[in-house]
Amino acid sequence: DAKTTQPNSMESNEEEPVHLPCNHSTISGTDYIHWYRQLPSQGPEYVIHGLTSNVNNRMASLAIAEDRKSSTLILHRATLRDAAVYYCILTGSARQLTFGSGTQLTVLP
Amino acid sequence: DTGVSQNPRHKITKRGQNVTFRCDPISEHNRLYWYRQTLGQGPEFLTYFQNEAQLEKSRLLSDRFSAERPKGSFSTLEIQRTEQGDSAMYLCASSTHRLSYNEQFFGPGTRLTVL
Numbered sequence: 001d002a003k004t005t006q007p008n009s010m011e012s013n014e015e016e017p018v019h020l021p022c023n024h025s026t027i028s029g030t031d032y033i034h035w036y037r038q039l040p041s042q043g044p045e046y047v048i049h050g051l052t053s054n055v056n057n058r059m060a061s062l063a064i065a066e067d068r069k070s071s072t073l074i075l076h077r078a079t080l081r082d083a084a085v086y087y088c089i090l091t092g093s094a095r096q097l098t099f100g101s102g103t104q105l106t107v108l109p
Numbered sequence: 110d111t112g113v114s115q116n117p118r119h120k121i122t123k124r125g126q127n128v129t130f131r132c133d134p135i136s137e138h139n140r141l142y143w144y145r146q147t148l149g150q151g152p153e154f155l156t157y158f159q160n161e162a163q164l165e166k167s168r169l170l171s172d173r174f175s176a177e178r179p180k181g182s183f184s185t186l187e188i189q190r191t192e193q194g195d196s197a198m199y200l201c202a203s204s205t206h207r208l209s210y211n212e213q214f215f216g217p218g219t220r221l222t223v224l
Contacts, residue, residue, distance in 0.1 A: 032210060043113075043200050043215030044152065087151055095204075096142060096165065097213060099151030 004088045009104040012078045020073040020103055022088030027068050032091045035062065035073045037084040038102070044087065047073065083107045113216035115201050121222045122191055129187045130219045134203030141184050142213060143176055144200040145169065152200055158184060159206075191223045 005023040012018040024033065035047040048055055048062045050071070055062040061074040075082055085102040114133045122128050134141050139160050144152035155174070157165040160181035170176075173191075178184040188195055198220050202213040 034210075041217075043202070043218055044213075045215065046212045049210050049212075085151075091211065095140065095157050095159075095211060096154040096167075097144075097152070098154065099144075101149075102151055 006103045011106045018075040018078045023070045025069045033071050034089045036087045039084045078107045115216040119220050127189045132184045132201030138203035138205045140204045142202040146198040193223045196223045
């Protein structure tokens with residue numbers, strides 16, 4: 001599986017935008033980029049996914065570099081409830097998700 | 110539908126005992142996954158079912174571990190002769206083939222502590 005690299009931790013102030021980066025330089029042409037997050041004491045939850053184009057949904061936006069070697073998850077206005085571990089995952093033909101260590105996001109009031 | 114449920118939520122056992130966990134996926138989700146998560150790490154894949162067929166097993170799934178999904182509905186994960194290294198959160202997830210991007214819905218997990 002292609003590997004992703006994320007910062008171990010990031011901080012943000014409440015109600016400010018947050019940009020969570022992910023590097024995936026060995027991504028293949030058929031790999032989708034998925035983001036999941038895991039709130040404390042809960043299972044992971046799906047956030048967003050994309051292939052080549054930028055994507056928006058009610059939770060976040062996903063900006064994908066033109067060469068697809070990196071992507072950025074954007075939370076437009078962070079709230080305290082967004083404090084979680086955010087995982088960037090590449091999915092190809094495999095059904096299972098391969099999680100890394102993710103980025104621990106701390107939101108400061 | 111209230112999502113994926115897992116029972117029990119917590120299990121404390123002594124080394125050498127057998128334990129069994131249950132996962133009830135979202136209704137009509139034909140795909141079911143088991144993952145294991147240790148403190149500070151992301152979840153690691155254990156095994157995957159499509160309907161009642163177990164299609165993939167990770168190398169992490171030693172022969173002390175067995176998973177079943179009779180009739181393609183709920184699933185059980187059994188660990189025999191537990192070891193302290195089995196202490197972890199065991200997560201179950203389900204998904205449907207109707208979504209092309211395989212969004213997985215996770216349960217709250219079962220936390221296993223082996224003394």
